[in-house]
Amino acid sequence: MSARTRHEKYGEIAVIHAPERLRADESGEFRQTLNEIVDQGVNCLVIDLTETTAMDSSGLGALVSRIAVTRQNGGDVRLAGCGAAVNSLLEITHLNQVFKTFDDVKDAVESYS
Numbered sequence: 133m134s135a136r137t138r139h140e141k142y143g144e145i146a147v148i149h150a151p152e153r154l155r156a157d158e159s160g161e162f163r164q165t166l167n168e169i170v171d172q173g174v175n176c177l178v179i180d181l182t183e184t185t186a187m188d189s190s191g192l193g194a195l196v197s198r199i200a201v202t203r204q205n206g207g208d209v210r211l212a213g214c215g216a217a218v219n220s221l222l223e224i225t226h227l228n229q230v231f232k233t234f235d236d237v238k239d240a241v242e243s244y245s
Contacts, residue, residue, distance in 0.1 A: 137165040145176040145241055150184045154191025163194040170198045175207025178240040182213030187221055196227070208232070212240040 138149040146169045150162060169177065179195060199209045211233045214222065222228040234240035 137162045139165060139169065141174070142241055144174065145178060145244055146174045147178045147180055147237055147241065149180045149182075152183050152185055154184055154187040154194060156188060156190040159190045159194045162191075163197055166194065166198050170201055173205075175202040175205040176244050177202060177207065177209045178234075178237055179209060179211050180213055180237050181211055181215070181218050182237075184218055185215060187218055192221065192225060192227065196230070199230070208244075210234060210240045210243060212237045 137151060140147050148162070148165060148169065151158060154162060166177070177198075184191075195209065195211070202209055209231065211218075211222075211231045213236055214233055219228070219233075222231065222233070232240075232243065234243065
Protein backbone atom coordinates (compact mmCIF):
# COMPACT_ATOMS: atom_id res chain seq x y z
CA MET A 133 0.00 0.00 0.00
CA SER A 134 1.53 3.29 -1.06
CA ALA A 135 0.55 6.49 0.72
CA ARG A 136 1.13 9.99 -0.50
CA THR A 137 4.10 11.71 1.11
CA ARG A 138 2.92 14.42 3.50
CA HIS A 139 4.96 17.32 4.80
CA GLU A 140 4.60 20.49 6.84
CA LYS A 141 6.80 23.38 7.86
CA TYR A 142 7.68 24.69 11.29
CA GLY A 143 9.38 27.97 10.54
CA GLU A 144 12.54 27.08 8.64
CA ILE A 145 12.19 23.35 9.35
CA ALA A 146 10.30 20.94 7.11
CA VAL A 147 8.92 17.69 8.51
CA ILE A 148 8.42 15.03 5.85
CA HIS A 149 6.29 12.03 6.83
CA ALA A 150 7.68 8.98 5.07
CA PRO A 151 5.28 6.35 3.75
CA GLU A 152 4.89 2.85 5.18
CA ARG A 153 7.26 1.45 2.58
CA LEU A 154 10.33 3.13 1.12
CA ARG A 155 11.26 0.63 -1.56
CA ALA A 156 12.18 0.90 -5.23
CA ASP A 157 8.60 0.84 -6.46
CA GLU A 158 7.35 3.27 -3.81
CA SER A 159 10.10 5.78 -2.97
CA GLY A 160 9.89 8.01 -6.06
CA GLU A 161 7.26 10.38 -4.69
CA PHE A 162 9.15 10.62 -1.40
CA ARG A 163 12.39 11.52 -3.19
CA GLN A 164 10.54 14.06 -5.36
CA THR A 165 9.06 15.72 -2.27
CA LEU A 166 12.51 15.98 -0.67
CA ASN A 167 13.94 17.49 -3.85
CA GLU A 168 11.14 20.05 -4.13
CA ILE A 169 11.50 21.14 -0.50
CA VAL A 170 15.28 21.56 -0.72
CA ASP A 171 14.97 23.30 -4.09
CA GLN A 172 12.72 25.85 -2.35
CA GLY A 173 15.61 26.70 -0.02
CA VAL A 174 14.57 24.68 3.03
CA ASN A 175 17.71 23.05 4.42
CA CYS A 176 16.59 21.83 7.85
CA LEU A 177 14.69 18.58 7.36
CA VAL A 178 13.16 16.08 9.74
CA ILE A 179 12.15 12.77 8.20
CA ASP A 180 9.37 11.15 10.22
CA LEU A 181 9.83 7.38 9.85
CA THR A 182 7.28 6.43 12.51
CA GLU A 183 5.04 4.64 10.01
CA THR A 184 7.83 3.20 7.85
CA THR A 185 8.07 -0.56 8.28
CA ALA A 186 10.00 -1.54 5.13
CA MET A 187 12.94 0.07 3.36
CA ASP A 188 15.45 -1.02 0.74
CA SER A 189 18.48 0.60 -0.90
CA SER A 190 16.21 2.86 -2.94
CA GLY A 191 14.65 4.18 0.25
CA LEU A 192 18.08 4.72 1.77
CA GLY A 193 19.11 6.51 -1.41
CA ALA A 194 16.14 8.82 -1.06
CA LEU A 195 17.13 9.63 2.53
CA VAL A 196 20.70 10.53 1.60
CA SER A 197 19.86 12.15 -1.73
CA ARG A 198 19.89 15.72 -0.46
CA ILE A 199 21.93 15.52 2.72
CA ALA A 200 25.04 17.05 1.12
CA VAL A 201 23.08 20.02 -0.24
CA THR A 202 21.38 20.70 3.09
CA ARG A 203 24.67 20.54 4.98
CA GLN A 204 26.44 22.79 2.47
CA ASN A 205 23.71 25.35 3.14
CA GLY A 206 23.94 25.17 6.94
CA GLY A 207 21.17 22.61 7.48
CA ASP A 208 20.85 18.89 7.98
CA VAL A 209 18.59 15.87 7.52
CA ARG A 210 17.50 14.31 10.82
CA LEU A 211 15.49 11.14 11.32
CA ALA A 212 12.68 10.63 13.83
CA GLY A 213 10.71 7.62 14.97
CA CYS A 214 12.84 4.89 13.43
CA GLY A 215 11.47 1.45 14.14
CA ALA A 216 13.51 -1.70 14.64
CA ALA A 217 13.69 -2.58 10.93
CA VAL A 218 14.84 0.91 9.92
CA ASN A 219 17.34 1.12 12.78
CA SER A 220 18.77 -2.25 11.79
CA LEU A 221 19.20 -1.14 8.19
CA LEU A 222 20.86 2.11 9.29
CA GLU A 223 23.28 0.14 11.45
CA ILE A 224 24.12 -2.41 8.73
CA THR A 225 24.88 0.38 6.25
CA HIS A 226 26.63 2.54 8.88
CA LEU A 227 24.23 5.37 8.06
CA ASN A 228 23.49 5.57 11.78
CA GLN A 229 26.82 7.43 11.89
CA VAL A 230 25.69 9.88 9.21
CA PHE A 231 22.21 10.76 10.49
CA LYS A 232 21.21 12.11 13.86
CA THR A 233 18.21 10.10 15.02
CA PHE A 234 15.52 11.01 17.53
CA ASP A 235 12.72 9.13 19.22
CA ASP A 236 10.05 11.50 17.93
CA VAL A 237 9.47 14.44 15.61
CA LYS A 238 9.20 16.96 18.45
CA ASP A 239 12.71 16.16 19.71
CA ALA A 240 14.13 16.26 16.17
CA VAL A 241 12.56 19.65 15.44
CA GLU A 242 13.75 21.06 18.77
CA SER A 243 17.29 19.84 18.08
CA TYR A 244 17.67 22.59 15.46
CA SER A 245 17.41 25.35 18.07
